Amino acid sequence: MSYSHEELEALLQNDEFIRWATSRETVENAYWESWVKQQPDRQALVEFIRSLHAAEQVHPGHRELADEVWHAVQLQMEAPVRRISWRKYAAAAAVAIILGAAGLWYGLSGNRGGEGGLVVQKVNSVNITAKNNGKAPKTVYLTDGTRITLGQNSTLAYSNLLHGDKREVHLEGEAFFEVTKDAQRPFLVYSGGIVTKVLGTSFRVTGHDKITVAVKSGKVAVSRQQRDVDEEFILLPNEQVVFNRKANTLNKTVVVDAMLLQNPVTSHVTLNFDEAPVTQVLDSLAAMYTVDIQYDRNLLARCMVTVSLEQESLYDKLQIVCKVLGATFETHGNVIYVKAQGCN
Known part of the structure; x- marks a missing residue:
């Protein structure tokens, strides 16, 4: 399972x-x-x-x-x-x-969440906010394959297609990050006055008045968001930085609390489709990543696919689906268009 x-x-x-x-x-x-x-x-x-x-x-x-x-x-x-x-x-x-899909169904149908789930809302055609109103951790999937486990009463703001030469998210509260490697596009997390820069690693950011960045794997760089302060800490596995917002201090230590290095949601979601309508597959991907996927619903109404989608990025998943279907896709602006011949 x-x-x-x-x-x-x-x-x-x-x-x-x-x-x-x-x-x-x-x-x-x-x-x-x-x-x-x-x-x-x-x-x-x-x-x-x-x-x-x-x-x-x-x-x-x-x-x-x-x-x-x-x-x-x-x-x-x-x-x-x-x-x-x-x-x-x-x-x-x-x-x-x-x-x-780790709780996504609460928030992705009509941006509804309530007390028990994840509320995902589009601020505009590009930007999204996800808030965990529940008591259990919730998972947010970014289109590049990055998985973010959002803690209780925490909010994440990000761009759905992550365009440009860098990937940026803004966090209020706590989250565990498993960032997909991309040396050409660094991943930046802005939280409580500090910025954490990574290329591909797993780490946790937690706290409000005191922000802690603890690294499980890989390497990250932590600095203040203030442009006039030139201070940066390089963190390796089992190292952390604590930023005291009131005292405006950054301190680097070893990780004392091992729980900071554990993702409470251990398993990745695998989407298994067996002779399923391809419209269902595309709609599931659109909901999972909160993106706009356009296709001719009538043309694809009779197309059935059997496919298993695991830890790939959204684009890799679409490549797999399109290969099975004999279709192609391309992105224009903030919309993904799937082009196919249809099925008899």
Whole structure:
């Protein structure tokens, strides 16, 4: 499985969704009804949860529901494909694809998050903000393949396509970074008066009044954002810098708290599609990376693909999908256009 039980449990902590999905009577909810209609697998997922609840296999509690859904999905995924009914397979796929994206489904459908999830909003056609309103860490995926685990009550501001000769993000709060290497485009994290510059590494930035940058792997350079202060620290693995905003001091030490070097979300999301509509694949990628992917929906309506997408960048994932489909893609401005011949 590409996601943990803890992630699934956290994703099922949306009270509004649980009440609607497990209600024995028809309860009108315009948002969730619209959400279900966006992709066929979502309806299958809801029916799957309702069938478990109707058979009294689950209780309304979040943990019980997560346990039962997890157990049922495990059984379905382990069974031979030929024995899996369409509805059960679709439900399993829906959990793996929709829920497996480390909480993104809370925020990416209508920029909705609530107490339990990640709220992702487009400030304009280029810039995005992601805020973790939940109690569990949430994952943000950048188009270059960088993975950022955002801590509770933390906010990240960034550009979706990361154009230009450098990659820049702005952080308020705490996050663990796993930055994709790109020697031609350094990665810059602005947080609380300091800037952390990397080419490709893993590290954590945490704190408000005292900002700590702790390096797990690779090498980073930390300096003040003030242009009139020429002071820079080079950090190697197991080293950290603490910036005291009130005292305006930077101090370099070894990492004392080993937990600073651990990513609380250990597994990368793997998107597995088995004879799935390519429109679903493209829509899933657009939601995962919060980008605008344009294509002819009617032309591709009958195109089905089987593909597994793991730790690649968005562009690598699109290359794989287009190779399977016999298509091409190109970026103009802030929009990605997929060009294909269609399927019979």
